[in-house]
Structures are given as C-alpha cells and as structure tokens.
Amino acid sequence: MDTPYFVIDKKKLDNGIALLENALKSNWDNYIIGYSFKTNALPWIINYYKNAGCYAEVVSDDEYRLARLIGYKENKIIYNGPMKTKDTFMEALMNGCIINIDSKREIQWLEDANLQKKVSVGIRVNFDLESGCPGQSACGDEGGRFGFCYENGEFEKAIIALKKNKNVKMTGLHLHCSSKTRSLDVYRQIACMACEIQEKYDFKLEYIDVGGGFFGGLANRPQFPQYIQLLSEILGTRFNIKDTALIVEPGMSLIGPSVDYVTSVIDVKVTSYNRFVVTDGSRIHIDPLMTKSSYFYDIQRHKAGGEVINKQVICGFTCMEHDRLFALMDAEELEETDKIIYHKVGAYTMCLSPLFIRYYPDIYVDEGGRYFKVRERWTPSNYVQNSMLEIKEER
Ligand SMILES: Cc1ncc(COP(=O)(O)O)c(C=O)c1O
Known part of the structure; x- marks a missing residue:
C-alpha cells in the first residue's frame, strides 16, 4: 500500500457505537444518535453510521443532500445550523426531519410558508456556558454565536414568534456547546439549562438535543456512561424518559x-x-x-x-x-x-x-x-x- 494513506479500524468503530448505545440504553432508553457529518463525512463512514441506525446530523444544504444521496431515510435527519437553505428547510420540514431553528430567517420561512398541516421544530439555545464553566467554553469571553441567546431575551422573542404560528409546534431544545475541555461540567450546564428552560416556560418537550463534543477512546478522560449518567440524573428531575427523547450528536468521540x-x-x-x-x-x-x-x-x-x-x-x-x-x-x-x-x-x-x-x-x-x-x-x-x-x- 502506497503511503500516505488513512486507515479506519472497523473494530474500533463497532466498539465506539456499542459503548454509546449501551450507555444510552442503561440510562435513558429513549434516544437518537445523530452522527455529526461535519466531523468526518467520508461516504463510507456516513454509510456505516446509517447502517448502525444513526440519524444524519447535518448543517448545510449540501450535507442534507449528501445524507439523502447516501440513503438516509427522509425523516432520519437532524437539520441544524444557520446554513440551511429555504428549499432544503421546507423539504426537511415536510418530511418530518428533526429541525433545530438557528436563525430568524427560518422563523420567517415558517411564517411565509402558509402551512396547511402541523409541523414540529426545535430551537437552538445560545446560553452563557462560560459563566458556568469558566475557561472551558470554546470562545471564552467572546461567547458562542449559534442559536438564540437565553440571557438577553432573544430566545424568548423567538419562542413568542414561533407560537404565533398556529401550525408550528415547538417540540425540542438543541443545546450543543463547543468547549475546550469536553468535560462533564459542560454537560451538567447543558442539562441544567434544559431544566431551567422547561421550568420557566412549562414546555412539553419531545426531545432534548445535547449535541456532540464528547471524548471517546481515551482511557484517562470521561467515558460515555459518565456523560450519559450525569445527563440522565439532571434531566430526570424535570423530564421523563417515556415522553422526552435524549438526542446526542457525536462526531469526534466516535470517529476520532x-x-x-x-x-x-x-x-x-x-x-x-x-x-x-x-x-x-x-x-x-x-x-x-x-x-x-x-x-x-x-x-x-x-x-x-x-x-x-x-x-x-x-x-x-x-x-x-x-x-x-x-x-x-x-x-x-x-x-x-x-x-x-x-x-x-x-x-x-x-x-x-x-x-x-x-x-x-x-x-x-x-x-x-x-x-x-x-x-x-x-x-x-x-x-x-x-x-x-x-x-x-x-x-
Ligand atoms: C451542532 C453540533 N453537533 C455536533 C457536533 C459534533 O461535535 P464533536 O465532533 O466534537 O463530537 C458539532 C461540532 O461542532 C456541532 O456543532
């Protein structure tokens, strides 16, 4: 074999997904794993995760179309991020994908659509991880830029705008946070934030999407059971497993x-x-x-x-x-x-x-x-x- 080349160890892939599934099954047996395309969208890899039963977690029209091209079922896609296009957004919406709204224009698209049937969307929460985990968030004092800011009222405004639309049901929260540390503290903050929002607005939520950002394959770092157990302990105080699915969007921890x-x-x-x-x-x-x-x-x-x-x-x-x-x-x-x-x-x-x-x-x-x-x-x-x-x- 001529160098340079990459080599993917299939056994490690199998072990990784099995460990994650076991952790979810034993702590929150109502879950969806969305494989993060952006982390590595090699066609063989995304097909592997499709066959393993994962959803595609995509963040652009190209990634959305790639998921369809590789054969992900029309509703087994989680569509995130600000780079959705109106046509793929509407297609995903009509197909029953999990869509997490990230920008005002998506709310506008919903208004413009003159919907004839009820649709469900989730919303990405932008919250102050840095205060809860000093020195750990990816952007430090500059703050993250995705989703609607909880602390300054932008999140509430988005919720009010969505509620005005009789055919739109807000069914989920997306709380992915990029961090420097991938620590358990980060997931503690994410879970607490989900509970705080649920309590404040009395939402009935079909899912909490905690995103990706986990460690994987490193013996001296947190393992999947620790992350999921912690999430389950905190989320369990306000959600019940039967009604609310836990969505995870791993990338690095599986393929890295x-x-x-x-x-x-x-x-x-x-x-x-x-x-x-x-x-x-x-x-x-x-x-x-x-x-x-x-x-x-x-x-x-x-x-x-x-x-x-x-x-x-x-x-x-x-x-x-x-x-x-x-x-x-x-x-x-x-x-x-x-x-x-x-x-x-x-x-x-x-x-x-x-x-x-x-x-x-x-x-x-x-x-x-x-x-x-x-x-x-x-x-x-x-x-x-x-x-x-x-x-x-x-x-
Ligand atoms: C929304 C979202 N989900 C999942 C991931 C995957 O993160 P990781 O590859 O660190 O697991 C990312 C990475 O930035 C992300 O932005």
Whole structure:
C-alpha cells in the first residue's frame, strides 16, 4: 500500500457505537444518535453510521443532500445550523426531519410558508456556558454565536414568534456547546439549562438535543456512561424518559479514535540549524487548522540500532515551512522508508483538508487485519472535475 494513506479500524468503530448505545440504553432508553457529518463525512463512514441506525446530523444544504444521496431515510435527519437553505428547510420540514431553528430567517420561512398541516421544530439555545464553566467554553469571553441567546431575551422573542404560528409546534431544545475541555461540567450546564428552560416556560418537550463534543477512546478522560449518567440524573428531575427523547450528536468521540494516518520518510536533510526528516504525509491531512501541538504516533523503523540523534524535526511534503509535525528528541535516527503512523486522526481531518499541492490520499478500512480501499487517492482528473478550461457560456 502506497503511503500516505488513512486507515479506519472497523473494530474500533463497532466498539465506539456499542459503548454509546449501551450507555444510552442503561440510562435513558429513549434516544437518537445523530452522527455529526461535519466531523468526518467520508461516504463510507456516513454509510456505516446509517447502517448502525444513526440519524444524519447535518448543517448545510449540501450535507442534507449528501445524507439523502447516501440513503438516509427522509425523516432520519437532524437539520441544524444557520446554513440551511429555504428549499432544503421546507423539504426537511415536510418530511418530518428533526429541525433545530438557528436563525430568524427560518422563523420567517415558517411564517411565509402558509402551512396547511402541523409541523414540529426545535430551537437552538445560545446560553452563557462560560459563566458556568469558566475557561472551558470554546470562545471564552467572546461567547458562542449559534442559536438564540437565553440571557438577553432573544430566545424568548423567538419562542413568542414561533407560537404565533398556529401550525408550528415547538417540540425540542438543541443545546450543543463547543468547549475546550469536553468535560462533564459542560454537560451538567447543558442539562441544567434544559431544566431551567422547561421550568420557566412549562414546555412539553419531545426531545432534548445535547449535541456532540464528547471524548471517546481515551482511557484517562470521561467515558460515555459518565456523560450519559450525569445527563440522565439532571434531566430526570424535570423530564421523563417515556415522553422526552435524549438526542446526542457525536462526531469526534466516535470517529476520532478509529483512524490512523500512515506516512513514510522520503528524505533526511541536515542544515546548520536542524536535522529535517521529510515525509510523504503532511499536517494538512491531520491538522488542517494547524492548531495541534502534539500527536499520538508510532514509528516503524526498517532497521534497529541506529545512531541516537538529539533532535529530528519531522516535516510534511508541502512547501510550507510550518508543515513540521513534531520534534523527535533523543531517538534513533530515522531513514528513508521508515514509517510514522499517527493515531486518533479521524475527526476534523479528512473533511477539512485542502487540495494543496497533492490531492486527497487513499483511505482503507481494516476489518480484522484485511484491508479494503474505500476511497481512491484523488488525481488531477478528480481535481479538474466540474471546472471549465475555456470560457464558453455567460451565466
Ligand atoms: C451542532 C453540533 N453537533 C455536533 C457536533 C459534533 O461535535 P464533536 O465532533 O466534537 O463530537 C458539532 C461540532 O461542532 C456541532 O456543532
């Protein structure tokens, strides 16, 4: 198999979803798992989660259409985010999808629609996670930007506007919060917020959608049973399992730990500053936002017992100087054909990579030691698809 390539460990995928389902079954046995497309929408992966019984959690017209294309049933879609289009919004609404309203224009679309039948929608709550969990929310003092703000009355205004529409039933709350810590505290705040809102407005809610953002596959971090047990304890004070479903939208916790990226050393270059180990992989494939400061990795050397080198800087194939992955300290020298295998790189990697210099690499699935290709490496022909080489038609 030519490097670089991604490899998805099917057994880890199976284990991840089984752990989550068991946690839900034993704590809140009325649940929906919506697999977060944005985290990794490789067609094989989204088809895998469809077959596992998950809903598609989508946040744009393209993701919505992708879910339909891959064969998600017309109502097994959770449609979130501000990037819905009016036509997909209306289609999803009529098909009975779970739709969480995120912006005023969606309320307007409902008004304009002159609905002839009763429809259900949920609403995304924007609340002050930072006050409840100082230092933990993704945006700190700048605050999150999704949903309707609970504290300043925007949420209430949205509720009032929805209530005016006789054919619209508000049936759910969406409370996803992105955090730096993925801690249990975050889910405590989410569950408390759901209870507070229910109490204040006396809502009869068919679902509480707590979103994604869980840890998965890391032994020293919270596990699914802890998250779900905590949610269940708090939600159980105001909701009952029979009437109100718990929706989770995991991405990272399921797909993150299940993917490796295999690269080879192609050159070693010594300058007066550093010893650079050039590989055929790149940060753009496993850290496209260039934010990671460390990686889980293993090294496979073609021979043991090489000279121990004080510092070797592992670099990617691009011509960007900052395509440097890590510094390997006090380790045996790396040579051409040695392999570096990065682990737990399934989330926000493949789906965020740019088509820069080299195109998307091969992707395999490892099923009990047998490897199956699930995406062919992109070539220039894939790159030029949908492009016009000559100007022909005025739009
Ligand atoms: C609304 C929503 N749901 C689910 C997720 C998935 O989060 P994660 O991949 O961290 O589990 C996100 C990520 O930003 C999100 O915005």
